[in-house]
Amino acid sequence: MIGVLVALQVSLVVVVGAQLPASQPSPSVLPAQPAVQPTAQLQPSALQPRQPAQPIESTTVLPTANTTNSTAKEQPKCFYQAATECSNIPEYKKCLALRSAPGSVLCCNLNSATALKKGLRSANVALKNIKQLHLRNVTAKTVDFGVEPWTELVSLQHLAITDGAVQILQGRMRSPHVSCLNFSSNALTQLPTLNVTVEHLLLDISGNNEMFCASIQDFMGQFRKSKKKTTELEFAHNANTYYCLSSQSYNWFNTTERVSLAQVR
Numbered sequence: 001m002i003g004v005l006v007a008l009q010v011s012l013v014v015v016v017g018a019q020l021p022a023s024q025p026s027p028s029v030l031p032a033q034p035a036v037q038p039t040a041q042l043q044p045s046a047l048q049p050r051q052p053a054q055p056i057e058s059t060t061v062l063p064t065a066n067t068t069n070s071t072a073k074e075q076p077k078c079f080y081q082a083a084t085e086c087s088n089i090p091e092y093k094k095c096l097a098l099r100s101a102p103g104s105v106l107c108c109n110l111n112s113a114t115a116l117k118k119g120l121r122s123a124n125v126a127l128k129n130i131k132q133l134h135l136r137n138v139t140a141k142t143v144d145f146g147v148e149p150w151t152e153l154v155s156l157q158h159l160a161i162t163d164g165a166v167q168i169l170q171g172r173m174r175s176p177h178v179s180c181l182n183f184s185s186n187a188l189t190q191l192p193t194l195n196v197t198v199e200h201l202l203l204d205i206s207g208n209n210e211m212f213c214a215s216i217q218d219f220m221g222q223f224r225k226s227k228k229k230t231t232e233l234e235f236a237h238n239a240n241t242y243y244c245l246s247s248q249s250y251n252w253f254n255t256t257e258r259v260s261l262a263q264v265r
Contacts, residue, residue: 078180078202078236079132079158081106086136094119103131103155111139117149127152131177138164138186145192146171161186167210182236183208191219196231204236209258213244 079101086108089096094115095107107119116135120127127149133156143166144150156175160182169183169192176197183191185207194201201223205211223233235242243258 078160078182078204079104079134080160080162080182081134081136083136083163093122095123097123097125101132103129105130105132106134106136108136109139110135110137113140113144113147113149120149128154131155132158134160134162134182136163138166140164140166142166142168142170144171145169145173150174158182184236190215194222198231200232200234202234202236206237206242209243211244213246216244 081098085106089106089108094110095105098104098106103125105120105123105125107116110116110119120130130153133153138161143161150171151174154175155177156173157177158180159173159178160180161169162182163185166183166186167188168190169188170190172193173195176195178194178196179198179200180202182204184204187210188205188208189210189212191205191211203219205216220233223231240260243260245258
């Protein structure tokens, strides 16, 4: 009996020792979990202060205005008033002195020297004090600088006679101070005689399709023959944009052709 009991105790010990603990899962059932890394802590020294934005320097070079001579003097700005300004002048007055520019007068829709004289009188400005004058839409065919009130405009510096029907500018201008003449957009065939002593004269005769080349040559000849201080004559636009009428004589007929001002020079 004693031998049997001993054998039973030994077998029980062997079976109990072979069992696995119930709290441990099988390695083949649960997947392996990645190891959790500790969260990195930002150190105060790693934070850099934001730098202010630096201004961008442009390397683009803007083109300069075209000039014939880099050392040329600044050209005079001629006195000019838009057509809409004529609406500010009462019909009975014809002329208006500009408060914003002392000595400057605008006249519109004149048909004679007499009308100009009356208009300037109505503008309440002394003729000798007028320095800038613009006549718009002159319907007279001829403007004679040898009669009043032109002979009284001795201080005139800028003269514009534009957008009219003027064909002939005759006589001699009295003022020696004229530095700008704008005779554009008329029907001119002849230019006047001047008495200028300024260093530079700007001339605009654009928009006159019936101008004779001989008249332009005579006008330019005034400056070549002058014994006084030489006045430089400059045309307001490129010479190739001006055209004049040149008479050509052949064996048995005459013809008139248009040539550019560059050819006349």
